[in-house]
Amino acid sequence: MVDDPSGWHDVVVADSLIRVSLAEPVAVIRRRGVRDRVVSWADLPVGPINPRARIAAAPSGAWVVYTPATADEMAERGGIAARVTSTVVHVSPSGDVVRFMDLADVHLLGATRHGLWLSSGRWDANPDTEQDWLTVRELLVLDAGGTTHRSSVDRIPLLAFEDDPSPHLIVHAAAPDATPDGVGGACYTYRHLQLDLPAEGIPAALRVGEHPAASIEERDIPGWSEDDAPPPHPAVAGDPRVPWDMADLSEAERTSAVDAACAEFGDLDEYWQSAVGVMLPLTDGVQDARVTVIGDWPETRIEVTFTHPHYPQGRLRRTHRVFDDAGRIRSVQYASIHLMEDLDTRALPPAGNARNTILDI
Numbered sequence: 001m002v003d004d005p006s007g008w009h010d011v012v013v014a015d016s017l018i019r020v021s022l023a024e025p026v027a028v029i030r031r032r033g034v035r036d037r038v039v040s041w042a043d044l045p046v047g048p049i050n051p052r053a054r055i056a057a058a059p060s061g062a063w064v065v066y067t068p069a070t071a072d073e074m075a076e077r078g079g080i081a082a083r084v085t086s087t088v089v090h091v092s093p094s095g096d097v098v099r100f101m102d103l104a105d106v107h108l109l110g111a112t113r114h115g116l117w118l119s120s121g122r123w124d125a126n127p128d129t130e131q132d133w134l135t136v137r138e139l140l141v142l143d144a145g146g147t148t149h150r151s152s153v154d155r156i157p158l159l160a161f162e163d164d165p166s167p168h169l170i171v172h173a174a175a176p177d178a179t180p181d182g183v184g185g186a187c188y189t190y191r192h193l194q195l196d197l198p199a200e201g202i203p204a205a206l207r208v209g210e211h212p213a214a215s216i217e218e219r220d221i222p223g224w225s226e227d228d229a230p231p232p233h234p235a236v237a238g239d240p241r242v243p244w245d246m247a248d249l250s251e252a253e254r255t256s257a258v259d260a261a262c263a264e265f266g267d268l269d270e271y272w273q274s275a276v277g278v279m280l281p282l283t284d285g286v287q288d289a290r291v292t293v294i295g296d297w298p299e300t301r302i303e304v305t306f307t308h309p310h311y312p313q314g315r316l317r318r319t320h321r322v323f324d325d326a327g328r329i330r331s332v333q334y335a336s337i338h339l340m341e342d343l344d345t346r347a348l349p350p351a352g353n354a355r356n357t358i359l360d361i
Contacts (some may be wrong), residue, residue, distance in 0.1 A: 007232030011062035016093035026242035058111035110160035112167035117160035117351035243327035298327035314357030
């Protein structure tokens with residue numbers, strides 16, 4: 001699986017190469033001796049929030065999973081939470097595009113010959129509560145023909161994958177083992193099981209003890225490390241471009257998104273409260289912070305400016321677009337913390353780059 005905001009990811013299926021864009025709704029299908037075929041899904045209703053794309057390769061083709069690229073806290077503002085769902089497309093070597101929409105609270109597990117595996121529903125697991133780790137979870141399996149199959153597993157699922165010759169599902173074996181850390185807390189060691197899936201058909205329920213299973217070390221889980229995933233191919237001149245259709249955002253949703261972006265930077269002068277109740281800035285040296293809204297939807301941006309010792313002659317400025325090119329809401333959650341990290345580590349351009357007493361950072 002690949003998770004990256006830009007570039008192209010290649011999926012090889014038999015004698016075909018499917019190149020999927022991670023930034024736009026388009027794929028290119030290549031086969032030796034045949035002219036490239038371009039397919040797209042620009043009208044796919046991915047919702048009001050800027051999505052991220054994840055790609056999973058399967059024997060049937062390429063799966064593209066779109067999930068909102070933001071946290072639940074932002075989605076709940078402005079009454080848009082009910083419209084936040086995930087969307088999936090399957091691209092076959094012949095160029096057929098199959099869509100799955102309105103998938104609420106799903107998490108990508110991977111792909112096998114059966115189709116795309118998703119865990120469904122929201123759940124939390126307390127590392128110190130064994131029963132939390134032994135509760136039945138719902139699974140969705142989407143097949144390339146457009147059918148959604150339902151199954152379940154009596155453990156927390158982690159990953160679905162296929163090797164030669166079998167498909168597998170990796171799950172947590174049970175609650176993690178806790179080792180006291182000497183300061184009142186604990187260090188946890190997680191144990192995993194690799195379940196062998198049937199070659200054909202999807203079981204109505206997967207239960208540990210009823211299917212062949214073996215322990216697997218975390219380091220041996222395929223794709224567990226981000227280093228295992230091939231990097232995306234960068235976009236180059238001549239690549240096909242297919243922009244998304246414009247999003248359908250109400251005026252209230254647009255206003256709420258701008259307000260949320262402003263609120264993220266609204267208290268940089270008094271961001272932290274000390275143990276004695278004194279309010280402190282985001283980081284040492286930040287003073288006289290201002291947030292300005294510029295432009296109309298979808299070009300709206302906020303400009304955050306403040307004084308700082310790095311450039312005492314003027315002001316530092318950070319700019320964020322509130323919406324993407326299709327008018328969907330872009331997340332700024334934790335953007336103030338990212339700004340703090342840049343200031344603390346001095347990951348800043350030289351003061352000589354300033355123009356008209358403004359240094360963009």
